[in-house]
Amino acid sequence: MKKLNDTALVLTSKAIDADARNSNFVFSPASISAALTMMAVTNGTHSDELNAVYQEIATVVLADDSASGGPKISSVNAEEVRIELNKWASDHTNGLIRDILPPGFVTSKSVKVCGNALYFKGAWEKKFDKSLTKDKMFHLLVGKPVRVPFMSSHKDQYIKAYDGFKVLGLPYRQGRNDDTNRKFRCISIFRTRKMG
Known part of the structure; x- marks a missing residue:
């Protein structure tokens, strides 16, 4: 592993x-x-x-x-x-994934095509309160800052800062079975330094 x-x-x-x-x-x-x-x-x-x-x-x-x-x-x-x-x-996938292979991907020289698609629809364990969403300035890696909606929460979240990036982990609610060993999270990685 x-x-x-x-x-x-x-x-x-x-x-x-x-x-x-x-x-x-x-x-x-x-x-x-x-x-x-x-x-x-x-x-x-x-x-x-x-x-x-x-x-x-x-x-x-x-x-x-x-x-x-x-x-x-x-x-x-x-x-x-x-x-x-x-x-x-x-x-x-009930039409959720329509074009997994773009035009030109398969050619006359293609011998084999191995495909894999992942679709996950889960509910957040801790939902964000929509009323706490506020427009703030977001600093792009390149270019000028832009105003975007920021979700906020007073609840504890998993966030960790490293040299050059931050990690945010947002857990999904568990399924119907009581298998507490299965835990799903959305892991987002944010660079903190401009590139170039």
Whole structure:
């Protein structure tokens, strides 16, 4: 588990540096881990060990009960393949995820497409009081400050400051079963230094 967490932290740093310089950025380290695992299994690396780890979740992940978990495509037209995969994703997420593969992603040189999508809808454990939301100045990493609505709370929150960034963890309310070991949080990382 430590190696998985370390890999997630490295990927988070790389992803933020590469894609999140001037925008909000959301990604799932668990999804990236699953995709890397699928690729490792495909290449025959430690397949027995990896199969044992994912055996328990296979019935959940493989939504259409097929061995691959998705549609089998035999078309030679890359755009038709992309459209079919997007349709499959949309059908299996009740239309919440429609275009998982952008135009040009699948080409005639594509041999295999491994996809993973994560959709989570949870309720906050401690809801913010809408009446406490106030417009304040927000200092962008680049450019001039902008006025945006700030949510406020008098309740305790998890926040930690590090050199160059802060972390905010907002917990979600637990599900119906009384499994107190399952805890979900939205973890937001905010840079505190301007870049460049």
